[in-house]
Amino acid sequence: MTHRVQVYWDCTKARRSRHASGLQRVANNLRDALIANGAELTPVHWDGRQQRFVSTRGSDIDPAESHANGSGIFFTAELFSECERPGLQSWLAATPQRTVALFHDAIPLRMPEITWPQSVQRHPYYLEDLCGFQLVLAVSHQSASDLRAFWRWKGVSRPPPVQVVSCGSDFDGRPRVLASSEPDSDPPLWLCTAILEPRKNQSGLLDACELLWTEGHRFRLVLAGRVNPHYGKPILRRIRALQSRGFALEHLPAPTDQQLGPLYEQAHLCVFPSLAEGNGLPVLEALWRGVPVVASPIPAAREWSGGHGVEIVDPLTPNALAETLRTLLSDPDRYRTLRNQTAKAPLLSWNEAAQALLELCGISKRGSG
Amino acid sequence: MLLFDVTHTSHSTANTGVQRVTRELFRALRAITPVRPVLWDPFACAWREPDRHETDLLETAPSRRPSLRRGARWSWRQRWRGHLDRIRGNPRAVRGNASAFLTTEIFSSTVWESYPHLWSRITGPRIAIFHDAIPLKLPYLTPRGTVRRFPAYLKQLRAFDGVAALSNASRKDLAGYWEWLGPEAGPPMTTIPPGLHLSADPSADSAEQAEPPRILCVGSIEGRKNQATLLRACDQLWKDGESFHLDFVGIANRETGGEAIQLLDALREQGQPVTWHGPVREAELLRLYQACRFTVYPSYYEGFGLPVWESLRHGKPCICGTGGALAETARGGGCLTVESISDPFVLARAVRQLLRDSERRAALAAEARMRRFPTWEESAQKLLQWIESRPTANRRGGSGS
Numbered sequence: 001m002t003h004r005v006q007v008y009w010d011c012t013k014a015r016r017s018r019h020a021s022g023l024q025r026v027a028n029n030l031r032d033a034l035i036a037n038g039a040e041l042t043p044v045h046w047d048g049r050q051q052r053f054v055s056t057r058g059s060d061i062d063p064a065e066s067h068a069n070g071s072g073i074f075f076t077a078e079l080f081s082e083c084e085r086p087g088l089q090s091w092l093a094a095t096p097q098r099t100v101a102l103f104h105d106a107i108p109l110r111m112p113e114i115t116w117p118q119s120v121q122r123h124p125y126y127l128e129d130l131c132g133f134q135l136v137l138a139v140s141h142q143s144a145s146d147l148r149a150f151w152r153w154k155g156v157s158r159p160p161p162v163q164v165v166s167c168g169s170d171f172d173g174r175p176r177v178l179a180s181s182e183p184d185s186d187p188p189l190w191l192c193t194a195i196l197e198p199r200k201n202q203s204g205l206l207d208a209c210e211l212l213w214t215e216g217h218r219f220r221l222v223l224a225g226r227v228n229p230h231y232g233k234p235i236l237r238r239i240r241a242l243q244s245r246g247f248a249l250e251h252l253p254a255p256t257d258q259q260l261g262p263l264y265e266q267a268h269l270c271v272f273p274s275l276a277e278g279n280g281l282p283v284l285e286a287l288w289r290g291v292p293v294v295a296s297p298i299p300a301a302r303e304w305s306g307g308h309g310v311e312i313v314d315p316l317t318p319n320a321l322a323e324t325l326r327t328l329l330s331d332p333d334r335y336r337t338l339r340n341q342t343a344k345a346p347l348l349s350w351n352e353a354a355q356a357l358l359e360l361c362g363i364s365k366r367g368s369g
Numbered sequence: 370m371l372l373f374d375v376t377h378t379s380h381s382t383a384n385t386g387v388q389r390v391t392r393e394l395f396r397a398l399r400a401i402t403p404v405r406p407v408l409w410d411p412f413a414c415a416w417r418e419p420d421r422h423e424t425d426l427l428e429t430a431p432s433r434r435p436s437l438r439r440g441a442r443w444s445w446r447q448r449w450r451g452h453l454d455r456i457r458g459n460p461r462a463v464r465g466n467a468s469a470f471l472t473t474e475i476f477s478s479t480v481w482e483s484y485p486h487l488w489s490r491i492t493g494p495r496i497a498i499f500h501d502a503i504p505l506k507l508p509y510l511t512p513r514g515t516v517r518r519f520p521a522y523l524k525q526l527r528a529f530d531g532v533a534a535l536s537n538a539s540r541k542d543l544a545g546y547w548e549w550l551g552p553e554a555g556p557p558m559t560t561i562p563p564g565l566h567l568s569a570d571p572s573a574d575s576a577e578q579a580e581p582p583r584i585l586c587v588g589s590i591e592g593r594k595n596q597a598t599l600l601r602a603c604d605q606l607w608k609d610g611e612s613f614h615l616d617f618v619g620i621a622n623r624e625t626g627g628e629a630i631q632l633l634d635a636l637r638e639q640g641q642p643v644t645w646h647g648p649v650r651e652a653e654l655l656r657l658y659q660a661c662r663f664t665v666y667p668s669y670y671e672g673f674g675l676p677v678w679e680s681l682r683h684g685k686p687c688i689c690g691t692g693g694a695l696a697e698t699a700r701g702g703g704c705l706t707v708e709s710i711s712d713p714f715v716l717a718r719a720v721r722q723l724l725r726d727s728e729r730r731a732a733l734a735a736e737a738r739m740r741r742f743p744t745w746e747e748s749a750q751k752l753l754q755w756i757e758s759r760p761t762a763n764r765r766g767g768s769g770s
Contacts, residue, residue, distance in 0.1 A: 083513065109505075110550060112520040121517035124508035146549075153545045154506055 004040040006072035012045040027077035033354035051087030077102035081125035092132040101133045105278030114198040137165040140279040140299035168350030169288035172257040177290030187218040188268040197228035201273040207318035220248040264289035273315040292338040309342030374472035376408040379423035380441035391473040397749035412451025415459040473498040494530035494759035501672025502542040510593035535673040536694035564745030581612045585661035587676040592625030595667040600632040602717035614642040658683040674698045686733035702736030
């Protein structure tokens, strides 16, 4: 006899967050897909006073006490540390549930100069605390490799296994676009979905686009994403300066999935010149909607760059980015080929990603493993 | 002319590892080559030479009563003068070119951002001394502010023309971190161990005759130095009837050393023979070394572990762990190394052994006296030769890497 798998879902930060960051989007999509796959999901949050996770719904559920047979999973996709949650390591060691953490990236250590200082400070603790889990699921092979190598460097003697769980690509419930005709938006619309901050390299994109606009090329650029309150303001000022010069440039702050859907329908191209990513969800989401992508060599783009609708560019060279964009503007055949290739990318839905996650956790669909 | 960054040390009365290396290398290098100390004045927004007070702090701190504060402090007068300098166009700012640059400090992000101002005047290599990567290896045993600074600091070291690590273990740690960061090659590295003073006189003590025997532990009271385990071990030994006095020397880091300080206070209240002297002058430290039969350095992990060498230089055996560079520092004799340094029972066994076994103690002391340690002058000479052999190739800019 099988029973529904119990998942205790850490929403300590998510329940207070107003933003749909990449981390949050991955977590929300996985959560919804796990429920759709039959998981019995209980949202829990860290109670600092009791030094344990408690049910967010108010019922008297403690993952450390219920399901003492250990058939459930405690899952977190959040960033945390023992400093922020004193007692966490003891709780992890004591709970009978299988403890699983989703690891996004080590970017705060790799690029501290463009990361919020609090995130830089948290990350060394976070990477150490991940060792307290029984299983770590990384969002890409690159992330998994980074984490394993960091633990090796630290001299962690018995690290937990790190597996890769592929991210889904659907984001608003709509089916995949496999045979899309070119959008009729005129001038062509280029879309860049990312928070405005130096790591996402909108500055490089704006440099490239300014060059093309100055050369007389016609296209409309939409930057969709909230402004990083610490590092994003200079980019916003640059956008306003370019707008005041009459260039076809828009900023859509904090778009919802419902707002993004129509944008993808109109978009000729998605441009994602980020300097570093754990994976690169916007690349997957664009390909799902049949929109070709020009991106830096982030993990998601590298994975799909061989004939799957993605052109890789050097993000640090605006001229190289401009050259690729110029070619796609002026060479309709090449653009069409790239657009048609998007249908060949073997993308996963979040539903499939959730099934893969349960299997990695040793639990088959609708049953315990 | 070598420009020597003394920004932090010229404003700190502390004399822990980084400041010791800065002060001793500055003194020793100045004796063999033209050296100009420079510091970043955040109020003047300029690099300048130290004033009289700053020079005094740089040169005489070891003989003063050390401060309980670790950080740098700027007096109101210095701040006011800095503002005035800026208004007047910085008449004290560093002028002219220099043939090399050296920093021995863990420079702050502010200092890093100011390096381009100074480095534009450096015609030769820019060299950094590297202490350790402990804040990333052991974040929970490190003050949080240091943990926050370190990822950028380790990355910024790649912009130098050469990095001299204090130990092979530290060098390996930094090279490994750079490798993890990515394919961009780091600058050449070398190992230059710190030196020791010759003031120690192993023959001039009567610790073997003194009763009860004294055991000394030198080092900042902090989580990583693991004094808490030593205190637990000694508590057990006292309860078992062993008779000895335990002396601690070192500044307190209350953020990570709270557990050890609480234990220390509790044991003192119980009347156990333990004394925490705080930070002490050099002369007082010398007296405490002479008075002890052996030392214990229970640190989990070190970039070098200078107190181990200091103990041996005084002819005193040292019980120490093997984390980081400690195995390398202890190699050569005089030490009783303990692999499981976090286990109070294991540490208590080692302490008991050296307390009871006078032959073992004498053998280790003989080994210690046989060892040859570099002087600061020799370390400075080795460093200078390495600096002079560096090509000026790594011109990747001053900040933002």
